[in-house]
Amino acid sequence: MAIKSINPSTKKVEKVFEEYSLEIVFNLIDDVQNAFQYWKETSFYERSILMKNVAKILKENKREYAKIIVTEMGKPITQAISEIEKCAWVCEYYSENAEDFLQKEYIQTDASESYIQFDPLGIIFAIMPWNFPFWQVFRFAVPALMAGNACLLKHASNVPMCALAIEKIFKDAQFPQNLFRTVLINPSDVEEIINHPKVKAVTLTGSEYAGRQVAGYCGKFLKKSVMELGGSDPFIILEDADIDLAVKTGVNARLINNGQSCIAAKRFIVVEKVYDEFEKKFVDLMSKVKVGNPMEETTELGPIAREDLLIELEYQVKNSVENGAVILCGGKRIDSESLFFEPTVLANVKKGMPAYEEEIFGPVAALIKVKDDNEAIEIANDTKYGLGASLWTNNIEKARKLARQIEAGSVFINGMVKSDPRLPFGGVKNSGYGRELSHYGIKEFVNIKTVWIR
Structure with a gap:
């Protein structure tokens, strides 16, 4: 089945993409896992250099990326440019702060030494919406990558050009091949991907209905999840x-x-x-x-x-x-x-x-x-x-x-509600659970590990 990019201003089909089969997706997951095995051993300094490369690419090409956003979902161009600038900001923020956020925490106990360390989980599977097609992705991906994880993105079906552009940005920034990959799939394939043993956690931003479905799969397969759902x-x-x-x-x-x-x-x-x-x-x-x-x-x-x-x-x-x-x-x-x-x-x-x-x-x-x-x-x-x-x-x-x-x-x-990399973002009740951004967000997808030494 084809995935169509349709311009909402003109109703014109801009481009058509073929869906990935599950066989292709599972092969990609193997590639992403291999990239993770290397990436988890890198230093925060190495990760920071590459994340700053991403910020630089975003800033230098912000109008080009903004035009893709406008074409696929109709956001006014000035707001689309601001979205790209915000993505660069979150890259810079975590490149500068991730190491401090994930420092070992030493706790005085009956041990000679005891501390908490924060280890990456592995592949984080993200199901993202069309309304902020760059920002929503960078909001999850940047802290996840800086924590040492790998990322697999299933974007909304009406923004495939945005999804592939984001994948290329991380490639052009010299991140390891396959560390961040986009999959163009049918929503019916989501359950099997969540069930894949190499997928360790799931994050979703979307409707309450989608959240219930995906949270159900995560419960069924015991996968950690963060849900940012609707609001009124x-x-x-x-x-x-x-x-x-x-x-x-x-x-x-x-x-x-x-x-x-x-x-x-x-x-x-x-x-x-x-x-x-x-x-x-x-x-x-x-x-x-x-x-x-x-x-x-x-x-x-x-x-x-x-x-x-x-x-x-x-x-x-x-x-x-x-x-x-x-x-x-x-x-x-x-x-x-x-x-x-x-x-x-x-x-x-x-x-x-x-x-x-x-x-x-x-x-x-x-x-x-x-x-x-x-x-x-x-x-x-x-x-x-x-x-x-x-x-x-x-x-x-x-x-x-x-x-x-x-x-x-x-x-x-006395102000408008907005997201900010420095502040935790998320909801309660049917608006979901978990938090993105700030030091809380980067700790959602790590193993909070206790180490006790006599």
């Missing part, structure tokens, strides 16, 4: 918030990546005393967003990545409206022949509606009016997800207390 992040505005800054940030937080981000602000929970002001200014700014060709520098919102995703988005909006939500702006695809959807604001969003209950993957903001701070936190937590949350108030001490009550992997006070 609250953007909470209290009565003493800076409304103008909250509106400006909120529009960006909802529309970044064409609204297709797990940590995009999705539910705007506003205390009633400032609700009318926020609603008016928010709708006004959303209505002025420039939608268009994502290759143009001035474009702020591009297309939805795939036809099936747009159909699902249309259904969620329609169903929410049928159940009482009110469209304040937008609400439909821009024309029947395209994959562009208007920047949309829904008001009167209530429990039971898709806009309240589900992850909305597109440029649709749900406004929810609440009486006070307590109800704001109650509504924020009234979701099966728990990835990120943004809280707006000028009372920082109050914000610190409320942050403890919010059920999410991260809380950003």
Whole structure:
């Protein structure tokens, strides 16, 4: 079966690839394992030099790689360039810090000497999504490689050109042949790959449904796993918030990546005393967003990545409206022949509606009016997800207390939720488990080994 790269801006098939058979994949796994046997013995200094090579390649070719991203999933070019720059940053961060993160930890016990060391596991199998097709891969691969592991990537089927470009970057940076490999496979082959004895751990970023499937396989075959799944992040505005800054940030937080981000602000929970002001200014700014060709520098919102995703988005909006939500702006695809959807604001969003209950993957903001701070936190937590949350108030001490009550992997006070190599990233509840980035992320895929000496 062929894997097609389809440009969402034009619906044109850019390139077609043949799927890899399981025989080819298993032969590749043998090659990756052989590369790992060499790589695990290298020094942090050697690994760091090569990872800096990757950063250099990314920086020098950022526009070229950004164009591949735009072509395959429709992200505005300025955001795609920023994505590549962020990938270079994570390479530099771990090249400089991995050795310190994985230093032996000496513990005083009844032994003459006892310590904890961090050994690589082997092949890490990654199942990655299309929405940040470079960043999601580098976010797992860089710490995994710096820890001494090898990487096998199954990317989303609509971004094969990105997947192969990333493989070539590591090759061009002079990493050992086969240490990082991409496999173009059907999702039905994932279970058998996870079951392969040389695959030691699995990381997935994707939907809740995909996470349940893959986590099930990992449980069945006893493989360590990290899951970063969906989100329905609250953007909470209290009565003493800076409304103008909250509106400006909120529009960006909802529309970044064409609204297709797990940590995009999705539910705007506003205390009633400032609700009318926020609603008016928010709708006004959303209505002025420039939608268009994502290759143009001035474009702020591009297309939805795939036809099936747009159909699902249309259904969620329609169903929410049928159940009482009110469209304040937008609400439909821009024309029947395209994959562009208007920047949309829904008001009167209530429990039971898709806009309240589900992850909305597109440029649709749900406004929810609440009486006070307590109800704001109650509504924020009234979701099966728990990835990120943004809280707006000028009372920082109050914000610190409320942050403890919010059920999410991260809380950003007076700012937009984002990932940062220096901070752990991940969720709770149905948003997954485990952490990426920071010193926590690099320790997810190592053997935390106790050594006791008399």
